[in-house]
Amino acid sequence: MKKILILGGGTAGTMMANKLYKALDRQEWEITIVDQHKTHYYQPGFLFIPFGIYNKSDVVKPKGDFFPAGVKVIYQEIDRIEGEENRVHLTDGSSLKYDFLVIATGTQTRPDETPGLQGEEWYKSIFDFYTVEGAVALQRFFKTWEGGKLVMCISELPFKCPVAPIEFVCLAEAYFTGKGIRDKVDITFVTPLAGAFTKPIATKMLSQLLDDKNIKVVPEFYLESVDNEKKVIKSYDEVEIPFDVLTIVPVNMGSEMIERSGLGDDMNYVETDKETLQSKKFENIFVLGDAANIPTSKAGSVAHFAAEILFENMMNAFENRPPTAKFDGHANCYIETGYGKGALIDFNYDTEPLPGTFPLPGIGPFGLLKNTKINHYGKMIFRWIYWHILLRGKEMPIEAHMTMAGKKNNID
Amino acid sequence: MATKNYAGKSVEVNDEGYMVDPSQWSKEIAAEIAKEEGIELTDKHYEVLEFLRNANEKGETLTIRRVGKSGIVDIKGLYQLFPGGPLKFSSKFAGIPKPASCV
Structure with missing residues (x-):
């Protein structure tokens, strides 16, 4: 039996398990997934929780419901990957051998990386909405909030779902308008980027949108710390922005397991060939989703498009062919x-x-x-x-590679 | 695309003034580009520029955090060396492309 090991049973790992299980001969291949958590979160839904559009029950299901029945599942924390030995060590002291490895351990929010962020005001007037706990706490806070300064701050790049903070301030604007207190709420969007988004044409459109909604944008603000007493955020060049409620995108980093395995960059993202999706260190290690350091958005759509390319290249590898499928970084x-x-x-x-x-x-x-x-x-x-x-790895009517059909590239 | 004269040499730069070919770079050119932004380069500045040039050559993703972990200068110090745009200016003076930071 040849062994495929998938680390991480989130969006990327689950899609890959389904694709591989369907395609491979069950007498010849054994597929195992390792993940320390049993709950699957529909993360795009977190954004809607603070405004009461979704509740917690709308975004959680057991991970096990989405794994194919013949795939072995181990719920255990991963200690490290030993690439030279084709072995993965788990924290309970056991280890697993593999012929091919897929790393899909994603990205995590790390509020502990910013001094003062998890101080006195954490979940009192400072909230994230990238965890279900933060999103639910913010919903509870907004229900009785009577207005003031709402500051949305992005701590560091890259972060998961680069459009979510923009969506958040737009939804907040509509929510407080609906409650009849928009005139009492001052909304500010604070970003380390030079504008509302990373790319010029989209930034132009999105800046106009925020301007129309009377949402202020503070660009090139690089967060150093949070002062809980004064209720201000401070940048490295000593600019201070006061808040009554701070919604934050904490620093995002890959799994510490990647660091322990010596496979990552300084943000613990796996050094990955952006076209073949192979680890730069080991040919039989592949990387899918947010865990990879490829220069595109950290988002489910990217993992989905990349999964099709990765599937082709893994099939190539299984049959000793070179990895001819090339990912183009498609995001939607x-x-x-x-x-x-x-x-x-x-x-x-x-x-x-x-x-x-x-x-x-x-x-x-x-x-x-x-x-x-x-x-x-x-x-x-x-x-x-x-x-x-x-999640079930079924066909979607969207091409993995981006198409220029319908796009206008000759605008001024 | 345009050509500019720095330290007696003609240097190719893009619309934002970033050098197109890192191999054309010299310390003297860096000093003149920096002067345009009102910054006088010291040895510490040059250490940062060397670090950026090496990292760029190796294809590393450049972020403020990455420079802050370089051992040359911390993030606060980087802001003091290149006020108003630590990575924007330092990469410009280092003769490398402007880092995309994120997508």
Whole structure:
């Protein structure tokens, strides 16, 4: 029996387990997943919890429901990967041999990396919405909040789902308008980037959107610390921004297990070939999803497109062929903008998000970089697609490689 | 794309003034680019520039945090050396492309 070991049973690991299990001869291959946690979170749904659009029960299911029945599952913490020996050590002292390894251990929020962030005010007036605990605590806080300074701050790059903070401030604006206290809420969007987003054309569109909604943008602010007593955030160049409620994207880092294994960069993301999705150190180690240090968004859509490429390259590797499939960094993100509308961006390593239309058989076309109702419905039906099609590794009617069809690249 | 004259040499730069070819770089060119931003380069500055050039050559992703862990200078110190844009200016003076930081 040849052994495939998948580390991490989140979005990326689960998709890969399903794809491989369907394709491989069960007499010849043994597939094992290792994950320390039993709950699968629908993470795109966290964004909606603070505003009472979703509750906790809308975003949690047991991980085990999505693993194929013939896959071996071990719920245990991983200590480290020993690449030279093709072996993974678990924290209970046991170890597992593999012929091929998939690392899909994702990225984690690390509020402990910022001095003062987890001080007195943590979950009293300072919240993250990248964990279910933070999102639920913020929902409870917003219910009785009567207004003041709401500051949304991004601590560090890269972070998971680069559009989520923009969506958050748009949804907050609509929420407080609905409650009739918008005039009492001052919303500020603070980012280490030079503008609202990373790429120029999308930044232009999104800056206009935030401006229209009377949301202030403070660019090039690199967070050093949080002063709980004065209720201010401080940058390294000593700019202070006061808040009444701070919503934060904490520093994101890969698993510490990656560091212990000597496979990562200084943020614990695995050094990965951005085209073949192989580890730069070991040919039989592959990386999928947020755990990889490839220069594209950390997002489920990227993991989904990359999974198709990785599947091809693993099949190549199983049959001793070179890894000929090449990932282009394709990302496709709905941006919820409030009032039942949304925008859509579609891009890759080389092509920044462009306006135009996005073809999707049966449902689309969706408007790219346009604020429309159909884009919002796209986002809302996605939860069903996620649980029923995406995680189970079934075919989606979207190409893994980005297409230029419908995109306009000759705008001024 | 444009050509500029630094330290008696013609140097290719992009629209934002970043050098296109890192191999054209010299300490004298760095000093003149820095002067345009009102910064006088010291030995400490040059240590940071060397670090950035080496890291860029190895294809590493450059972030402020990465420089802060270099052992040359901490993040606060980096801001003091290159006020108003630690990575933006230091990479410009180092003759390497502007780091994308994130997508």
